[in-house]
Structure formats: C-alpha cells, structure tokens
Amino acid sequence: MIIVLCALYPEAEPVIKKLSLKQDKADRFYKKYCNNDNSICLYITGPGPINAATAASYALAENKTDIDDIQIVNFGSCAFLDGNLKPSGICLCSKIVNIDSGRTFYPDMLLKSSLDEATIVTGSRIYEKKFENGKDESLVSNNEGRTLQESFLEKTVPFLYDMEAAAIYEAASHFIGPHQMHFLKYITDEGDGRITPEIVRTRAQESQDDVVEYLKSLELLADNLAVSELSDGLLSIQDRLIEDLHASFTMQHQIHQLLRYADIAGIDFEKILTKLYDDGKLPCRDKRQGLKVLEEVRAYIDGSTEATE
Template identity: 30%
Template sequence: MIYISTALYCEAQPFIRHYNLKKDMIESKFQIFRNDSILLIITKTGSMNAAIGVTYLCTGHIPGPSDLFINIGICAGMNNDISVGTLFLCNKITEQVTNRSYYPDVLFAHPFLEGSIISSPNIINNKREEKYVNGKAGMDKECLIDMEAAGAYQGASIFFQPHQLIFLKVVSDYGTGEKVTPEKVTDLIGSNIEKITSWLEQIHRNCLVNQISFLEEEEECIRKVIVNLQCSVSMEHQLRQILRYYKLAHGSFCERLNQYMNNPDMPCKTKTEGKKYFEQLKSKLI
C-alpha cells in the first residue's frame, strides 16, 4: 500500500485523477480517497493537522513493512534562481517552533533534486532579515518552506521506518506575497505527476519483492540450482532476487527450475560452465 498525505484538495487532485481514487464515504473526520493499493488523506494546512491526520489514517489502516508513505505539496523557495514548478525530495526537515530536525532516509535512487525544508506555523515572508528559529538564525536562502512536513513526519514515523518516508515538495512561489490559486497548485503538482508516480510504483515493487519469502519446497529447488551450477554468493543473491520477481508475477517457480535442472549436463563440472548456464537460466526467468 502507498499512503499519501496532502494538506489541500488541489494538491491531491492530480493523484485522485491518476489513480482513479474514490472518496471513502464512511470517513467523516478527514477526506480520504482510496483504491486497492493507494490511501490518500487531505489533512488541511498546518503541522498539527498533518500529524493528527496521518496518525488517524495509519491507526485505521496499519502499515506493513513493504508500504510507503509520501507527503506531497507546494512550498515556497527561498532561492529565486529555482524555477517555480521545481520538484524536490526533502532530505532534512526542520520544525521552526522547536528547532528540531528530522532526516528521512534517502535510500532509493531517484530523479529529483534534493533539498532541506523548514516547517513554519505561519506563512514566511522572504526577507533577508527574517528570523526562523527562536530568533537566533537568519533564513537559509537555499531552503524550502512549508507548513506540514514536520508534522507529517512525526505522525508517520510512529508507523513507518525512516526509509519508508518520502517528502516531495513543488516550489509554487518565493514567499513574497504572490497569490497562488488552487488551479495553479493543481497544475504544478500535475505537471510532475508522471515522474512521481512512476518512481513511487517502482520502489514500491522493490519493497514488495524484498518481503517475499520462499516455501521449503522452493528453497529445496533453489539449493539444487546453487549446487548444480556451482553458484557463487553473488550469483545466489541474483538468483533469489530474480525468483522473488518471478514468484510475484507468476507464482511458484519450482516446475520451471526442475525442468531446467533436468539438462543432461547437470551438474556443471566447472564454475565457468556454471556461469554460462546461470546466464541462460536468468534469460528464461526475466
């Protein structure tokens, strides 16, 4: 399952359209939209609302170890050289009120820019003399500003491990008082929707694959292949990963492996010969 939180409906709308999400009419505390693999909650603005909303969602739908959480929305950019519409993956989240910082694990390869974000309870005016942490530090001109990331992190971190938490923000303005309409917000998120969803679905598949375990019968088939092909540790790791994908897509692989192992050249006499047959086997399974 992929869990998505946004503050506003206009931020959620591109995801609702893309995934054909339906509103959960039973829920009355928050707007929740869903399908078989996506849960999306609109928390309203502010860090506290984000924390409460995410906690509410995850309490009613307990996440598993292969699930992902994504908080997405607009933000202000403190650097005028960054174009409106630029998408960032946040690697550091600072809560303005407490000066506490949180660090989502960025373990997956991604196509985005990375940046830090400050969650403020108020709309920040981008002035060089602006103070943001207990009046002690000037505004970092390279950072992003929003109102929800810190709260969403605190709520989600109760249910997810740091590597399952993803924070994506789209620059909508520069904090200089310009008006950002709901239509513009939807367009900004929507212009990035394909890049976001294709990446999310890819890493979610990887998480699912890594959770797949093998039955004893399947383990016996794997051991037979390892012995007959004189597999190295690296080859065994590749084989197991390929078989996880195969099992996810097609079910049991035992019959396929047993057919291949009936080759009269088995077991292989040398490691070089084993590598040749291993490559052949890979091509049949992928």
C-alpha cells in the same frame, strides 16, 4: 501499502485523477481516496503542522496491521527559500528542519530516484518576505529570534519551506522508520503572497507524471520487501549485528529492513560489514555507539557513502 498525504485538495487532484482514485465515503474524518485494491490511499490532511501530524497518526493507526509494509509519501506545494539553483520540477527532500524546535530529520533515501534533492524547512506560519530598504527579510524566525537564513540555510542545495513535512515525520516516526517516509515537493512561490488555488493546482498538474512514476517505483519496492525472506546467511549477519550494535527492539527492526532492502537491491552487505570491522567500529561498546554505526550502515546502503572509502 502507500499512504499519500496532501495538505490541500488542489495539490492532490491531478494525482487522484491520474491514478483513478475513488473517494472512500465511509471515512468520517478525512477525505480519503483509494485505488481498487487499496494499495494506494490518499488523505487530505488540511494545512499546518497540527493537521498534518494528526492525519499521519490517524492514517497509520487505521492501517496498523500492515505497519511494517507501509510507505508514507507527503506530496505538496512549498515556497522557495534559497539555494544556488531554483528547481523547475519536483524535489525529493533528503533533509527536514523543524524551524520551531530546531530539530533536524533525515529520511532514508532507499529508493533510487533522478529527482532533485532539497532541504525543506517546516514552520507553523505561512512563509512571507518583507522588503525594508530594498532588502528581503524573512518574517519567519525560530524560537531564538534568528531568521531562517541565519539559522539553517546552506547554499549547496535548494532550500524549501512548508508547514507539514516535519510534523508528518515526527508523528509518523512513532509508528514507522525513516526508510518508510518520502517527501515530494513542488515550488509555487517565494513568500511573495502571489499564490492562488489555481497556481497550486497547475503546478501539481505539471508534477503529476514524476509523482506517479515515483509512486509506482515505490509500490514495486514495497511489494518486493513484503515477500522477501532473508537467507540463512543474512539471518546470521542479522544476529551478529544485533549483538555487536547492542541493538534495541527498534534498532533490530531497522536492521532487518535494511538487510531485506540490501538483498533485493543486490548490495554486498558482507563487504560493508568487513569495512566496519576492519576500521574497528564493530563491535560497539554500547547502544549509543551502536546507533551511530547503524547510521553508517544505512548510509552505505542508500548510496551516500561508498563501502570502499
């Protein structure tokens, strides 16, 4: 099942029409739109971190019987902050920063995509720029008074700003893992106040084909994961990893999901483990070290690190 979360109806409207989603009027708390078999359900959360976190928790609690197979997609508008190149289309967010707490999160990029990657910064205020002496200065700052640019901005990838992504990630992480969360954003403004519902709707319309293609690919991946069973060989690897990583219950679940994905994607998991054992990273001393090594395993699987390095 795929749960799509949009802050505003103008963001969601083109996707609702493209996928022929129908409103579920039985839901008393949110505007909810589903396809015929309820494999895709879209919720209008309302803007801001509190609304976003509440809606994410509600949607996951409502569908808790299928929690292991749920994928969350946060789709919506954002402001462009900085970067070498301003994306013209939709972006897949590989890094999320909560400007209020300074915490950083990394969704697992298990679904291969040709979309541009970006970092998104989430705050509780609308992003604006003010102009003093010909210089742009962000009105948004973190709890230490540092501006967004001073605190987080690196020029290597586009930096975006919204009011929902980090809140959805933090709320959803109580129910599901990083491999079950996806953040798709399109740019409507640069904090200059020149944004209207029509601009939001038009940019969403321009992005709808990429979003629908991503959702269909994600649906196929989710279906494959739902029916996949680990072979005896992979079950043996799973048991060995659980022991050598000193894995908690949550880590055990993540190991299982990563093995399922690797199996479907045709990834040579034994090659990954051989390198980790050869490098002396496995077995681990304790769970703390195990968490770090598990992140390395995930990086090998999502393609951000090569097992032959």
